[in-house]
Amino acid sequence: MHNIKLTIEYDGTKYCGWQKQRVKRFGFKKKKQKLAIQEAIESCIKKVLRQKVNIISSGRTDSGVHALKQVANFKTTSNIRPHKIKLALNGNLPRDIRISEAESVSLKFHSRYSAKSKVYRYIILNQDHKSPFWVNYSYWFKFPLDIRLMKKAASNLLGRNDFKAFCASGSSVEDTTRSIKRLSIANFNYFSCNAICIEIEADGFLYNMVRNIVGTLIEVGRGRFIPKDIKKIIESRDRSLAGPCVPAKGLFLIEVKY
Amino acid sequence: MHNIKLTIEYDGTKYCGWQKQRVKRFGFKKKKQKLAIQEAIESCIKKVLRQKVNIISSGRTDSGVHALKQVANFKTTSNIRPHKIKLALNGNLPRDIRISEAESVSLKFHSRYSAKSKVYRYIILNQDHKSPFWVNYSYWFKFPLDIRLMKKAASNLLGRNDFKAFCASGSSVEDTTRSIKRLSIANFNYFSCNAICIEIEADGFLYNMVRNIVGTLIEVGRGRFIPKDIKKIIESRDRSLAGPCVPAKGLFLIEVKY
Numbered sequence: 204m205h206n207i208k209l210t211i212e213y214d215g216t217k218y219c220g221w222q223k224q225r226v227k228r229f230g231f232k233k234k235k236q237k238l239a240i241q242e243a244i245e246s247c248i249k250k251v252l253r254q255k256v257n258i259i260s261s262g263r264t265d266s267g268v269h270a271l272k273q274v275a276n277f278k279t280t281s282n283i284r285p286h287k288i289k290l291a292l293n294g295n296l297p298r299d300i301r302i303s304e305a306e307s308v309s310l311k312f313h314s315r316y317s318a319k320s321k322v323y324r325y326i327i328l329n330q331d332h333k334s335p336f337w338v339n340y341s342y343w344f345k346f347p348l349d350i351r352l353m354k355k356a357a358s359n360l361l362g363r364n365d366f367k368a369f370c371a372s373g374s375s376v377e378d379t380t381r382s383i384k385r386l387s388i389a390n391f392n393y394f395s396c397n398a399i400c401i402e403i404e405a406d407g408f409l410y411n412m413v414r415n416i417v418g419t420l421i422e423v424g425r426g427r428f429i430p431k432d433i434k435k436i437i438e439s440r441d442r443s444l445a446g447p448c449v450p451a452k453g454l455f456l457i458e459v460k461y
Numbered sequence: 462m463h464n465i466k467l468t469i470e471y472d473g474t475k476y477c478g479w480q481k482q483r484v485k486r487f488g489f490k491k492k493k494q495k496l497a498i499q500e501a502i503e504s505c506i507k508k509v510l511r512q513k514v515n516i517i518s519s520g521r522t523d524s525g526v527h528a529l530k531q532v533a534n535f536k537t538t539s540n541i542r543p544h545k546i547k548l549a550l551n552g553n554l555p556r557d558i559r560i561s562e563a564e565s566v567s568l569k570f571h572s573r574y575s576a577k578s579k580v581y582r583y584i585i586l587n588q589d590h591k592s593p594f595w596v597n598y599s600y601w602f603k604f605p606l607d608i609r610l611m612k613k614a615a616s617n618l619l620g621r622n623d624f625k626a627f628c629a630s631g632s633s634v635e636d637t638t639r640s641i642k643r644l645s646i647a648n649f650n651y652f653s654c655n656a657i658c659i660e661i662e663a664d665g666f667l668y669n670m671v672r673n674i675v676g677t678l679i680e681v682g683r684g685r686f687i688p689k690d691i692k693k694i695i696e697s698r699d700r701s702l703a704g705p706c707v708p709a710k711g712l713f714l715i716e717v718k719y
Contacts, residue, residue, distance in 0.1 A: 212592060212593055212594075212653065213593055214593040214594055269594075271652060271653040272653060289590075293590050293591070298591070298593065298596055299593040299596075300593060301590050301591055301592060301593055302590065303590060303653070332547075332551050332559050332560065332561060333551070333556070333559055334470060334559060335470055335471055335472040335556065335557040335558060335559055336470075336472055336527075336598070338556055338557075340594070393651065394529060395470065395529040395530060395561070395715070457653070
């Protein structure tokens with residue numbers, strides 16, 4: 204038995220997310236179901252290895268969320284070398300999913316349980332017009348944002364906190380305490396656009412946590428909240444006090460650390 | 462009469478280029494003609510200003526070529542302020558074309574004749590797998606390239622030369638002498654990809670000149686040509702001695718200087 208670890212890059216625009224969505228049984232019209240990234244990869248592996256496998260990822264990503272280095276693993280009895288598996292998968296996968304690495308790892312390795320921390324990046328396009336190149340990869344926010352205030356606010360989020368106020372309502376997770384190890388905010392100018400790049404590293408993330416944090420930081424940047432409000436929001440454990448959830452398309456899973 | 466100067470950003474993937482292509486009259490099947498970027502903008506201006514205008518760009522770009530700061534101008538009797546024109550156009554243009562600036566300039570200004578130099582960027586994705594994010598914005602070259610040799614070769618292209626060997630055969634231009642003011646080659650790593658970015662500034666470009674130069678530099682980088690060969694190729698004025706023309710999708714017009 205071999206345990207194969209894959210590092211995966213994907214443009215999430217056309218997918219329903221990492222995992223297959225359960226079809227809701229009510230309603231008359233059947234909307235065409237979007238494919239899940241996991242399904243696309245599993246069906247390719249089946250074609251290449253002639254074995255049905257179950258791949259485990261470091262965690263799900265939502266519809267529209269992208270990944271630069273998602274990690275997933277699967278167990279197989281096939282003796283095909285990881286490098287050959289990578290080549291064969293990349294020859295068969297749709298063009299918006301690519302395997303950047305494939306390696307054989309210890310049988311104990313589990314993409315989700317072995318992960319020590321994950322890093323997400325969120326891109327805000329902060330200029331008066333949209334950009335043709337960033338439509339699917341950023342959230343366009345046209346009003347000026349004070350990045351200095353956003354940085355100040357961010358420092359209040361660092362460390363071990365109960366992030367219930369930043370967790371999507373309806374989530375069934377009981378323990379909402381997480382540790383944010385790093386939260387950086389920087390201007391960047393690439394492809395002649397003005398953007399703000401927010402990176403968050405934590406030992407784990409609640410449902411919609413990054414997008415709710417970014418939405419809250421934007422409220423600070425535009426002057427609706429002051430940096431000190433962050434502490435009150437954390438203490439309240441009340442989702443309705445934090446800022447709105449920003450769109451999925453600006454979010455990238457950029458690293459999983461083991 | 463006002464002369465309006467537009468700075469335009471576009472993703473050229475779905476267009477036949479800046480200018481409308483002449484339909485060839487032979488053959489049976491009529492292929493669906495792709496839209497030209499110029500047409501898309503002119504029809505929007507007509508809608509916004511209720512006037513038919515003729516816009517003049519700094520130069521055509523081919524099908525698939527992108528622009529970060531293409532410049533074009535048009536004359537109009539309309540008194541609508543440039544800032545309002547920009548907003549109205551951006552509200553009506555397809556999402557892969559955006560106006561980043563609109564300003565009123567002297568009546569003498571001509572996007573093409575007033576240009577002093579233009580800057581193009583070419584992106585080579587140089588890694589063993591394609592990237593979902595760069596499919597339409599780079600040329601994927603999977604074999605290793607020696608960037609040190611490419612830089613050496615590039616220095617032989619600088620200055621005033623007859624670039625006939627780098628001009629698409631069949632071009633009717635008589636004077637093929639141009640001045641390359643700057644040619645930079647650099648590695649860059651963005652969105653977790655390994656790429657090489659080549660930027661060329663010149664007082665003017667022959668048809669396919671950038672793409673033929675890049676194709677020739679790749680031949681140097683992979684070891685088929687040595688840097689010294691460049692001088693011989695220039696002197697030969699023979700297109701067949703230079704490297705191949707690389708795909709349009711890696712090319713960006715990034716600036717027009719006046």
